[in-house]
Amino acid sequence: MASPERLDTTRLQAMALAYQQSAALMAAVELDVFTAISGGATTIPAIAAAIGITPRHAERLVTALTAMTLLSKTGEKYANAPDVERFLVKGSPRYAGPWITFTKPRWERWGRLSEALKRTDEKVLGDYENFTVADARRYHAATNSIGMGAGRRFCRQVDLSDRRRLLDLGGGSGAYSIVAAQTWPQLEAIVLDLPPVVVVAREYIAQHGMAGRVTAVAGDFTKDELPRDVDVVLMASNLPQYSPELIQRVVDKAFAALVPGGEMHLVGEMLNDDRSGPLNPALWGLNEAVFGSTGVAHSEAGVRGYFARAGFVGVTVNEFVSGVLSRVTGRKPA
Numbered sequence: 001m002a003s004p005e006r007l008d009t010t011r012l013q014a015m016a017l018a019y020q021q022s023a024a025l026m027a028a029v030e031l032d033v034f035t036a037i038s039g040g041a042t043t044i045p046a047i048a049a050a051i052g053i054t055p056r057h058a059e060r061l062v063t064a065l066t067a068m069t070l071l072s073k074t075g076e077k078y079a080n081a082p083d084v085e086r087f088l089v090k091g092s093p094r095y096a097g098p099w100i101t102f103t104k105p106r107w108e109r110w111g112r113l114s115e116a117l118k119r120t121d122e123k124v125l126g127d128y129e130n131f132t133v134a135d136a137r138r139y140h141a142a143t144n145s146i147g148m149g150a151g152r153r154f155c156r157q158v159d160l161s162d163r164r165r166l167l168d169l170g171g172g173s174g175a176y177s178i179v180a181a182q183t184w185p186q187l188e189a190i191v192l193d194l195p196p197v198v199v200v201a202r203e204y205i206a207q208h209g210m211a212g213r214v215t216a217v218a219g220d221f222t223k224d225e226l227p228r229d230v231d232v233v234l235m236a237s238n239l240p241q242y243s244p245e246l247i248q249r250v251v252d253k254a255f256a257a258l259v260p261g262g263e264m265h266l267v268g269e270m271l272n273d274d275r276s277g278p279l280n281p282a283l284w285g286l287n288e289a290v291f292g293s294t295g296v297a298h299s300e301a302g303v304r305g306y307f308a309r310a311g312f313v314g315v316t317v318n319e320f321v322s323g324v325l326s327r328v329t330g331r332k333p334a
Contacts (some may be wrong), residue, residue: 024064026104027222029097034080035089042077062107100141109290116289126293137198140173147175155183163187166232168219172197173204174214176236181213190227222246226257233258239268240284241295248306261334266303270326273301278323303328
């Protein structure tokens, strides 16, 4: 008879100390370790000299990064992992360093999570209700490169070659709309977001030379009337910020705004149907407690239900980023 498994605290300790890995990654980005290695500083002394720290500190950090599989080691030389080389080397068109360090100011607030979970004074949008233009600039300076990548992924998955007018709800910097308009010359897009965000969206739209075909309109899509005569509605990466009641309201409004035969795509962090995971969407839901909103983690089954109750047909769930984002799609009957 097999002896029962002996339990220990290894798994629990790993979770409790996970912040150390976050700190090591963020420090490496802030110190430009990966950029230095990509540029030829591949040994401990060379890395230390390139980033301006002592060899002892360089050895400590690089050893941790190697154990985290962010670096590989051959003899005395180090190299970036493929994803690190693509996304964390300054000068790369896919550079995502600002996004990696963007959440660092949240550490202290997450450290007070138990206090946040006792709050009863949540607001619909939590801290985002006080968002300023300066806040929007900081936010989208960090998220725009990720958004552009997500926009390219969306355009690879979805064929809008026969569509003419897209409404992007909470479109932020306009990344999805910009990429869609670049991909399909006949398509025009409207980015609808809060007034401070629209100021920043117009800057990004102009920067990409798309001001003639992508417009940004100020409004609250949970309350205000939506632009009509659109044949595509997109809502991406803001799902956990809202309660089920508000998402249902938004999907209902999107259905009404669409022309017959139009389609809606909701890209968001979604739990599986029994709400047992994945971890990433679950943590995004918990994040809303930290920021004092009424938002929660939604399941794929829940989002399918929002679409069905609104009147959409042919509702499907599609993988967008494995374990992170799903895309639910529905069509308004012709």
